[in-house]
Amino acid sequence: xxxxxxxxxxxxxxxxxxxxxxxxxxxxxxxxxxxxxxxxxxxxxxxxxxxxxxxxxxxxxxxxxxxxxxxxxxxxxxxxxxxxxxxxxxxxxxxxxxxxxxxxxxxxxxxxxxxxxxxxxxxxxxxxxxxxxxxxxxxxxxxxxxxxxxxxxxxxxxxxxxxxxxxxxxxxxxxxxxxxxxxxxxxxxxxxxxxxxxxxxxxxxxxxxxxxxxxxxxxxxxxxxxxxxxxxxxxxxxxxxxxxxxxxxxxxxxxxxxxxxxxxxxxxxxxxxxxxxxxxxxxxxxxxxxxxxxxxxxxxxxxxxxxxxxxxxxxxxxxxxxxxxxxxxxxxxxxxxxxxxxxxxxxxxxxxxxxxxxxxxxxxxxxxxxxxxxxxxxxxxxxxxxxxxxxxxxxxxxxxxxxxxxxxxxxxxxxxxxxx
Numbered sequence: 001x002x003x004x005x006x007x008x009x010x011x012x013x014x015x016x017x018x019x020x021x022x023x024x025x026x027x028x029x030x031x032x033x034x035x036x037x038x039x040x041x042x043x044x045x046x047x048x049x050x051x052x053x054x055x056x057x058x059x060x061x062x063x064x065x066x067x068x069x070x071x072x073x074x075x076x077x078x079x080x081x082x083x084x085x086x087x088x089x090x091x092x093x094x095x096x097x098x099x100x101x102x103x104x105x106x107x108x109x110x111x112x113x114x115x116x117x118x119x120x121x122x123x124x125x126x127x128x129x130x131x132x133x134x135x136x137x138x139x140x141x142x143x144x145x146x147x148x149x150x151x152x153x154x155x156x157x158x159x160x161x162x163x164x165x166x167x168x169x170x171x172x173x174x175x176x177x178x179x180x181x182x183x184x185x186x187x188x189x190x191x192x193x194x195x196x197x198x199x200x201x202x203x204x205x206x207x208x209x210x211x212x213x214x215x216x217x218x219x220x221x222x223x224x225x226x227x228x229x230x231x232x233x234x235x236x237x238x239x240x241x242x243x244x245x246x247x248x249x250x251x252x253x254x255x256x257x258x259x260x261x262x263x264x265x266x267x268x269x270x271x272x273x274x275x276x277x278x279x280x281x282x283x284x285x286x287x288x289x290x291x292x293x294x295x296x297x298x299x300x301x302x303x304x305x306x307x308x309x310x311x312x313x314x315x316x317x318x319x320x321x322x323x324x325x326x327x328x329x330x331x332x333x334x335x336x337x338x339x340x341x342x343x344x345x346x347x348x349x350x351x352x353x354x355x356x357x358x359x360x361x362x363x364x365x366x367x368x369x370x371x372x373x374x375x376x377x378x379x380x381x382x383x384x385x386x387x388x389x390x391x392x393x394x395x396x397x398x399x400x401x402x403x404x405x406x407x408x409x410x411x412x413x414x415x416x417x418x419x420x
Contacts, residue, residue: 012141014257016132020148021253026155028249030172032317034162037242039169042113043121044245045233048226049114050121052218054129057087059214059358061206062129063349070137077134077191082199083206084130088184091126095119110233113169120173123180129259131187143190147183154179210354217358223365224391228372228384240380246317247327247381251335254301258294262342265290283347283406290343298332298339305332330385337392344399353402360398364391 031040065073065080073080099115135143158175161167188194232241265286305312309325348357368391375383400407 009136009141010261012145013132013136014261016145016148017257017259018253019145019152020128021257023148023152023155024252025249026152026159027176028246028252029316030155030159030162031169032242032246032249032320035169037238038110039113040245041233041238041241042110043117043169043173044229044241044248045114046117046119047121047245048222048229049118050125052222052226053091053122054125055218055221056211056214057126058129059217059354060210061202062133063345063354064206064210065130065137066133067346067349068137070139073134073137077138078193078195079198079202080134081188081191081194082196083194083202084127084199085188085194086196086199086203088123088126091122092119095122116170116173120176120180123177127180127184127187131183134187134191138191140190147186151179151183213355213358217354217361220358220361220363220365220395223362224368224395225388227365227369228376228387231372231376232381232384236376236380240384243321243324243327244381244384246321247313247324247331247385250312250316250328251301251331254298254335255338258297258339258342261290261294262346265343265346280406283350287343287347287403287407290346291340294339294342295336298336302329302332302336305329324381327381327385330382330389334385334389334392337389337396341392341396341399344396344403347403347406348399351403351406357399357402360402361395364395364398367391367394 031043061080061083068076095115095118099112099119102111102115131147132144135141154175158167158172162172229241229244232244305328309328310322313321313325313328345357348354368387371387371390372384375387377383379386
């Protein structure tokens with residue numbers, strides 16, 4: 001891919017992510033303004049569950065697809081679509097069954113909010129990275145942007161319609177779920193019919209090869225990123241959980257933008273490093289450059305949040321969460337660590353050391369979860385954020401250790417043995 005073409009693709013992808021980020025940002029504002037702390041807390045936990053499921057799928061087959069050369073993946077389109085269709089359908093059936101049981105056998109509104117939010121969020125996020133990668137590989141760069149623009153439009157309409165027509169929280173989640181379903185149908189129209197036979201074979205192959213390590217990585221990530229929220233939701237006051245979710249929501253734009261850059265960088269990584277005569281030096285150069293770019297972007301957000309955090313919270317949420325600006329600063333620090341982990345993840349996959357890394361991440365998850373047990377009680381939402389930060393810090397140290405052969409060794413011949 002030529003240099004000008006790379007910039008065009010990056011611009012379109014960034015625009016796509018900015019629009020999607022704006023939509024998720026607006027959704028968080030809606031939920032915080034129009035619904036109770038219980039419903040917002042339920043949404044936050046449902047989102048955490050959905051992101052964990054997304055992480056499992058990313059590690060099982062999405063990341064692997066992202067670093068395949070476009071011409072090769074295009075030849076596998078119907079098979080990969082069959083795989084995604086199977087997984088998406090099974091996920092929807094299981095979640096609807098759980099929702100039915102909760103509605104009929106448990107009248108607790110908190111549990112109901114968790115389940116309906118999990119369904120809506122998992123339908124959106126389980127296909128988000130997959131859709132973008134497939135469309136990029138097929139050079140349909142504008143299609144994902146259009147889908148995100150429609151999602152933003154839908155949230156704008158809901159923002160004004162909710163107070164006007166008194167739309168319930170459940171109805172909002174249902175509308176978002178329908179959008180995700182229609183988006184997936186459009187993907188099939190754009191790329192072709194899924195081959196369910198080969199899709200099932202790919203599921204068996206990829207899950208046999210990657211599921212255990214994927215679960216390890218996802219459980220580690222869940223332990224230090226989502227377990228603190230679970231502890232807050234079930235053992236502390238709803239306002240603490242809602243504040244945790246609301247402040248994390250303000251950081252979502254940074255995460256979405258970084259994910260945009262990461263999707264393109266994963267797609268180009270194989271091509272860029274293949275053009276370098278010194279394979280190890282090329283990989284090291286690309287990795288360091290990406291870490292610096294992502295790190296500077298996240299550091300700029302830290303400075304901005306530190307300077308204008310109170311103003312941002314007041315403008316977005318009003319006085320409801322005005323006392324929690326320190327939680328926002330804590331999340332900015334957490335997302336700094338998360339941002340620089342994405343390039344390291346690409347290198348880990350390239351080195352075929354994802355299983356090793358995911359095993360190490362179990363320690364990060366355990367440390368984060370244990371800290372949450374001791375910190376959430378006395379410090380509330382702040383204790384949960386501290387647990388998240390320490391867990392992410394341990395995780396990034398593990399990632400650096402896994403790629404040390406390429407990142408730190410000056411003896412390229414020795415490092416090349418690791419790469420090969």
